[in-house]
Amino acid sequence: MKNLLFSVCTAFILFSGFTQAQHKKTKAMDTQSIYQFKAQDLSGKTFDFSTLKGKKVLIVNTASKCGFTPQYEQLETIYKEYKDKGFTVIGFPANNFNGQEPGTNEEIETFCKLNYGVTFPMMDKISVKGADMSPIYQFLTQKEKNGVKDSEVKWNFQKYLIDEKGHLVEVYYSKTKPDAPEIVNWIKQ
Template structure:
């Protein structure tokens, strides 16, 4: 099983968790923000959640305020915004640094993975997506401008769903 499963995380309400709680599922880990031009991607993320949840899939939102201060709210404000504005039903983690000196260990590992162009490294902006297979290994990296329901994303999800 993947070492990613053991990295300590916190849910948006501060409860301890790990990706291991989703073992056996396909995960789409996305750094999200409430005040970004890409924020409407929440709609596509929620549609993916609804379409594939009963087949062993979940989106995992990771609020991040590192890009132009576009996620300034408290945990409660973020949660309220996501549920009331976009009907988000997928889990959210606490606000997290994805780049820089305080980069969360989860993103230290995720950013080692290259995208379709062979580029690894820092997160470029909000709504960058990492697809993890049922074993917790990263099987895809999709940059910000790749929308959640793009064919390359949905095809990768469907390819890795549990049998």
């Protein structure tokens, strides 16, 4: 009888500890979102991601001298079409791939406006991979931080879709254009 009672008590203690650990893990994942971040835009102003609550967001790493650079045009088109319908695009220039974004913030801003009429928010140039990876990209690429999936930024113009609650939904690589049906359908849902 003592052994049975001991076994039941031990099982209860182990189960309680497991349940509490799971609850803490679930709670931590519930509170992690894109809203915890702030960044500097190209003109040096602070951009608070908590201002995006309730919006769907497409985050993209950009470059001015890349074969995918013409995607700026499609990004601007979907931004203009859906910006008043709870959607935005956020661009992060990065020079991680073959030096394809060598410019300063001022040069990047001029290039984007002059060549593609970009009006969507563009942030300060950052690193999207390696030891100096920006905290926001650590969140986007690490399942332990975003709660959804691990990914690696493979090239310029990789797209991360964020839902209205600030959580990662999906990742699309460079070849998927910003106006691809899977992205536009997600925006319209």
